Amino acid sequence: MDFEKIASTYGTPCFVYDFDNISKKYDELKMAFKARKSLVCYAVKANSNLSLLQHLGNTGAGADCVSVGEIRRAICAGIKPYKIIFSGVGKKDSEIEFALLQDILLVNIESSQELICVEQVAKKLGKKARISVRINPNIDPKTHSYISTGLHENKFGVDIDEAKRLYIYVKSSKYLEPIGVHMHIGSQLTQLQPIRDAVAIVANLARNLKALDIDIKFFDVGGGLAIKYTDEKLINMTDYSQMILDELHGLDVTIVAEPGRYIVGQSGYLLTKVLYEKTNESKRFVIVDAAMNDFIRPALYQEAHKINLYGKTTQGSLCSIVGPVCESGDFFAKNIKFPATKSGDLVIINDTGAYGYTMSSNYNTRGKAVQVAVQGGADRCISRAETFDDMIKLEIEFIKGVI
Numbered sequence: 001m002d003f004e005k006i007a008s009t010y011g012t013p014c015f016v017y018d019f020d021n022i023s024k025k026y027d028e029l030k031m032a033f034k035a036r037k038s039l040v041c042y043a044v045k046a047n048s049n050l051s052l053l054q055h056l057g058n059t060g061a062g063a064d065c066v067s068v069g070e071i072r073r074a075i076c077a078g079i080k081p082y083k084i085i086f087s088g089v090g091k092k093d094s095e096i097e098f099a100l101l102q103d104i105l106l107v108n109i110e111s112s113q114e115l116i117c118v119e120q121v122a123k124k125l126g127k128k129a130r131i132s133v134r135i136n137p138n139i140d141p142k143t144h145s146y147i148s149t150g151l152h153e154n155k156f157g158v159d160i161d162e163a164k165r166l167y168i169y170v171k172s173s174k175y176l177e178p179i180g181v182h183m184h185i186g187s188q189l190t191q192l193q194p195i196r197d198a199v200a201i202v203a204n205l206a207r208n209l210k211a212l213d214i215d216i217k218f219f220d221v222g223g224g225l226a227i228k229y230t231d232e233k234l235i236n237m238t239d240y241s242q243m244i245l246d247e248l249h250g251l252d253v254t255i256v257a258e259p260g261r262y263i264v265g266q267s268g269y270l271l272t273k274v275l276y277e278k279t280n281e282s283k284r285f286v287i288v289d290a291a292m293n294d295f296i297r298p299a300l301y302q303e304a305h306k307i308n309l310y311g312k313t314t315q316g317s318l319c320s321i322v323g324p325v326c327e328s329g330d331f332f333a334k335n336i337k338f339p340a341t342k343s344g345d346l347v348i349i350n351d352t353g354a355y356g357y358t359m360s361s362n363y364n365t366r367g368k369a370v371q372v373a374v375q376g377g378a379d380r381c382i383s384r385a386e387t388f389d390d391m392i393k394l395e396i397e398f399i400k401g402v403i
């Protein structure tokens with residue numbers, strides 16, 4: 001990719017996504033499950049750009065959404081409601097109502113109180129809500145604590161006994177239809193065994209439910225597959241799919257997977273330009289025009305990303321790569337070897353396709369970055385850079401006096 005040309009056309013900071021690689025990742029996953037009926041519901045939270053969703057929808061993907069906003073994005077991008085699932089630990093009645101009115105595939109239940117809310121909303125609408133229950137299997141996924149979701153100490157899902165009670169209740173309800181089981185034990189998972197243990201627990205539940213005449217048609221294995229940011233050892237895709245097929249033997253279900261990071265993570269690049277270099281005592285800093293408001297992963301998860309000075313392979317001296325935001329947490333890398341830079345040099349932060357733009361903010365009244373797609377060798381803008389007027393539009397009418 002000609003990052004220099006893209007940076008000069010669209011400006012920096014700029015997120016660039018390789019749409020061809022995104023479809024390749026989707027196809028890889030879909031192919032891995034070709035022996036069974038499967039549905040890949042892309043986790044919209046990872047990157048919710050409308051053009052990106054439309055691109056994935058065109059390849060056949062459904063959507064895993066965790067808010068009404070994400071459902072609306074998916075529908076707006078052309079993803080069919082019957083391929084949309086609605087997850088998340090806290091849903092407002094208005095969100096449930098919207099989801100049911102759209103006739104999405106299912107609502108994923110995470111507590112008994114939520115189940116009652118869904119039933120009441122369905123009753124009000126005179127509809128039958130298709131549901132699955134998210135099981136918390138109490139398994140340590142061995143990942144960063146902020147993205148670990150499958151232990152009882154985490155807020156997600158319900159334990160297996162509670163799940164059984166919920167399904168039995170659902171079976172007797174006029175307004176609820178149990179069609180799926182669900183799990184998601186965490187994100188950036190690099191070990192297969194915890195996923196296997198969780199799938200085995202949930203598969204056992206699905207068998208018990210079928211024996212009780214509860215017709216489970218969808219088995220959602222969640223998302224969570226890791227990508228290589230630095231030197232992580234990854235789960236082999238064939239091992240992953242084969243393990244799931246083995247654990248689900250004898251169960252006639254459609255396999256649902258809801259990956260986010262795996263599909264888009266490595267297809268994203270954050271382009272940023274060097275503003276200056278400075279040295280405090282003996283400490284070298286390269287200050288770039290992107291900041292933690294654009295890309296918060298390094299600050300939030302202490303996650304290292306590969307960073308390079310465009311066109312240069314030499315290693316250089318130790319430095320930290322930092323942004324202009326007024327926080328010492330505003331860094332992209334600490335103490336890495338980096339070549340000498342000059343103002344205007346282009347820096348590429350790799351693997352920023354997932355949880356990049358979607359976690360960006362206006363902190364320090366910095367507008368959100370422009371986003372660009374590259375497909376078949378051609379680049380195009382898929383969201384423009386946010387302007388000052390964009391940032392103040394919700395506030396300006398409330399100030400007193402005239403400016």
Ligand SMILES: Cc1ncc(COP(=O)(O)O)c(C=O)c1O
Nearest residue numbers: 043184187188223224259260261
């Ligand atoms: C319920 C659920 N499904 C899927 C995902 C996607 O995870 P990942 O991007 O790691 O595949 C998440 C991420 O937090 C999630 O909470």
